[in-house]
Amino acid sequence: MQFRKKHTAKFFTVVTHAFLMFFLAEVVFSIFLLLGDVVGFFVALSAKFSGSLFYFERNYYWVGFCLTMLLLTIVIFGYGIVKGKYAYRVIKHTLYFDDLPQNFDGFTITQISDVHAGSFTKPKEVKKGIDLINKQKSDLFVFTGDLVNNVATEIEPYINIFSNIRADYGKYSILGNHDYGDYAKWPNPEAKIANFARLKENHAALGFRLLLDEHITLTRGDEKIILAGIENWGVGFGERGDLKKALHGTDATDFKILLSHDPSHWDAETKNFPSNIALTLAGHTHGMQFGIEAFGIKWSPVKYRYKHWAGIKEENNRYLNINRGFGFLGFSGRIGIWPEITVITLRKK
Known part of the structure; x- marks a missing residue:
């Protein structure tokens, strides 16, 4: 059957x-x-x-x-x-901050988002993407949500591949709107709860530390930065995340990096949040997996839903990066908007 x-x-x-x-x-x-x-x-x-x-x-x-x-x-x-859906690209950004602790000058972060493991059909191609991630030799690895399409088991055939990701300062993750099982039909509420529990266990099996409205402290020498992650918060896609809870116990002046799946959270709350969030890392849009980014043109139909839908945005002396996604969903392909591995280098002004 x-x-x-x-x-x-x-x-x-x-x-x-x-x-x-x-x-x-x-x-x-x-x-x-x-x-x-x-x-x-x-x-x-x-x-x-x-x-x-x-x-x-x-x-x-x-x-x-x-x-x-x-x-x-x-x-x-x-x-x-x-071919296009597995044509992984490395996109690099160097960002400058006045308040970056000196010891973190040159610190590197690799970000991927929107794996959607249930759409994969070629493990060997996926492994090439993971090998490309490791080739960057970044200090920190982060994943910004949507590990699966609907069901926790979708990632399980790929655990042995994704668990090979290496980063000296750890691997951290958050949830996206697809990770809660809201788009699947369940026989009863208990089955949905069990699926969600299994998904969180799979994050651990990947070696990812799942951040659920919480933060951790990264230290270099006697200096620190804060890495926070919230549950999915997106206009029209569920507003679960609690930013105040995630940053509870931090100082307003601490240098903070936030993982938040949906970029609409940036406009709604993050960019004007009283506590300084220097950098927000998001995904969700996929760049709609279709568009053109060449010859000075940057266009995708998703721009009619999200004004800023991929790459770096700066506002109020804060940065947002939207990753174009590692996987694919719906349309089993990518045209002009290729699967992305982002590498961000933090520099002190």
Whole structure:
């Protein structure tokens, strides 16, 4: 029964993605063909049907161009589905702070987010991403939520891969909106509670210290910084996290790094919070797994939901980084917005 369900789901995924790919290709083809017809109409009209040979030649070449764009769309989507979703990129940022303790000048952090382990189908490709994480040799590793799609067991085939991540100052994690089991159908409330307990156990099996509205202190010599993590807080995705609780016992002037899955929390609370939070690390958006970041252009449809949806933002002398996600969800691919491993270097001004 389980075998049948697995292969039925796989067949459904293949069919729906093939349909999506060819449908979008047809849309692109139709748009360019329509433009050609409009241009051709006005050319013919202005010439009062003289030079009709030119008109038909123009249409011939335009149809050829449209067919080329159709094939190009199919190739791009095919690459995104087959290769793009595992095409891990390392994106590096160096951030400068007035109040960074001197001993932490040059301290490095590797961040990933949104693993969504239930979507993976190629463990060897995932391992390449983990090897790339370790290649950065960062001091600290953090994961900013959405370990699974719905069920705690989704990560279990990959525990032996993710548990190989190494960082001298530890590995820390938080929860995302998908980690609570809210999007799955449970036979009873007890099953959902048991799943959540198992998810937290799996964080421990990965070697991740899960931060649930709490903080830890990292020390170098006689100086310290605070690393805090909250439960998911996002506009429209559940406001569970308690920032005051997470920072209880810290001083307002302590240098703080916050892990908060949903970037809407930054605008709603973090950037103006009375206690100084120097850096917030988030994820959640995936960059919608589709867009363009090239030639000075940065665009994704997700911008219509989140004004700032990827990378670094600075406001009120505080920084926010939104990771584009390590995994994928829904659309089984990535086009133009590649899976991200962020490396942040802290520097003192």
